[in-house]
Amino acid sequence: MANKTFLITGGAGFIGSAVVRELIQNSTHQVVNVDKLTYAGNLESLASVKTSERYTFAQADICDVQAMQQLFEQHQPDVVMHLAAESHVDRSIDGPAEFIQTNVVGTAVLLEAARNYWKKLQEQNAAKAEEFRFHHISTDEVYGDLEGTDDLFTEETSYAPSSPYSASKASSDHLVRAWQRTYGLPTLVTNCSNNYGPYHFPEKLIPLMILNALAGKSLPVYGDGQQIRDWLYVEDHARALIKVATEGQVGETYNIGGHNEKANLTVVETLCDLLQELVPQETSYRELITFVTDRPGHDVRYAIDASKIERELGWVPEETFESGLRKTVEWYLTNENWWKRVQDGSYQGERLGVNA
Structure with a gap:
């Protein structure tokens, strides 16, 4: 594919930074990283690519109408990959308003900026307009949870979000599809399972358990730890997103x-065993595991049927859970x-001192 300009929102976050690194290190595309730099945005995750001539960073809020319009006008993107989102379920339970603002209002602002830009392209550069894409990155949590042990989320599964976070992401998914249906904006949507890997913010399960264990702190597991998640290595996800x-x-x-698919307790126990191998200590890390009161509305099982992307686009994950x-x-x-x-x-x- 000819060189494109990718505008990536949330590119200083966990998944976003993996996408930016993948594009800069393994393609010849231009990347414009747009990030507000909330607590979860970390430019140090991009240290390996920040000096590239093909990389540009702009500190901006996706809820800022004028800023988004200016970014589209300035950088003339061919592809928008929208990853900017508040994403921590516990934080959404404690303070849902911020999730609605960023995930719903922010997506609407970005969609309008993209639509206005795309309309101008249709008048001024029909070929570029024809190739323009707006890719919205979402989560499997919009589907709620699965009752049976063999059921899988498919692209046709009905939405049934359980938390303020997943409800806000479901809302943003609906907006993207509405902009495609109503205005013809060329959109794509992806829903992913739980990501893990390097540069993961320490509030999330896997890095939290690693760092707590290394510090000799307790490893808190919600409820009985039997909640099942489908785990996706973040670099595999980044490759999939670019392919879509x-x-x-x-x-x-x-x-x-x-x-x-792994139960949360199994994930924690596997981490403990890996740490015992790599950083051995006299007592087992498993002894640090403690069970705490389950979170409100905690979904029991997520599992994704990824056969469509494999069948139509030829993507399969390169990493096993163990590797x-x-x-x-x-x-x-x-x-x-x-x-x-x-x-x-x-x-x-x-x-500090960072600007567009």
Whole structure:
């Protein structure tokens, strides 16, 4: 494919930064990273690509109408990959308003900026307008949970979100599809399973367990730990997203999963065993596991049927859960400076003096 300009929202976040790194390191495309730099945005995750001539960073809020319009006019993107979102379920339970603002209002603002830009393209550069794509990245949590042990989420599964977070993401999905249906905006939607891997913010399950274990702290597991998730290595996800953005069919939805269903307790126990192998200690890390009161509305099981993206676009994950988890643990063991700067808040100093 000819060189394109990708405008990526939330590119300093966990998944977004993986997409940016993948594009800069393994393609010749231009990348414009648009990120507000909330607590979860970390420019240090992009240290390996920030000096590339093909990389541009703009600190901006997707809810800012004028800023979004200016970014489209300035950078003339061929592809928008919309990853900017509040994404932590516990935080959404404690404070849902911020999730509605960013995930719903922000998506609407971005859609309108994209639509106005695309309309001008149709008048001024029909070929560029024909190739323009708006790719919205969502989550499997919009589907609610699965009752049976063999059921899988498909692209046709009805929405039944359980938390303020998943409800806000479901709302944004509906907006994207409405803009495609009503205005003809060339959109794509992907819904992914739980991601894990390097540069994951320490509030999330896997990095939290790794770092707590290394510090000798308790490993809190919700309820009985039998909630099942499908785990997807973040670099596999990044490759899938780029394939959808560049090869996917307009108006279609693609579910992206890792084919790795694991109970939360199993994940934590596996982490403990890996740490015992890599950083041995006298007492088992498993002894740090504690069970805590379950979160409100906690979904029991997620599992994705990713056969459509495999069949139509030829994508399959390269990592197994075992290989991906080992890579993840080894990364945290060798990148102590990154996560310690997140823990003490010093990483936030990166945003000082940053501008478009």
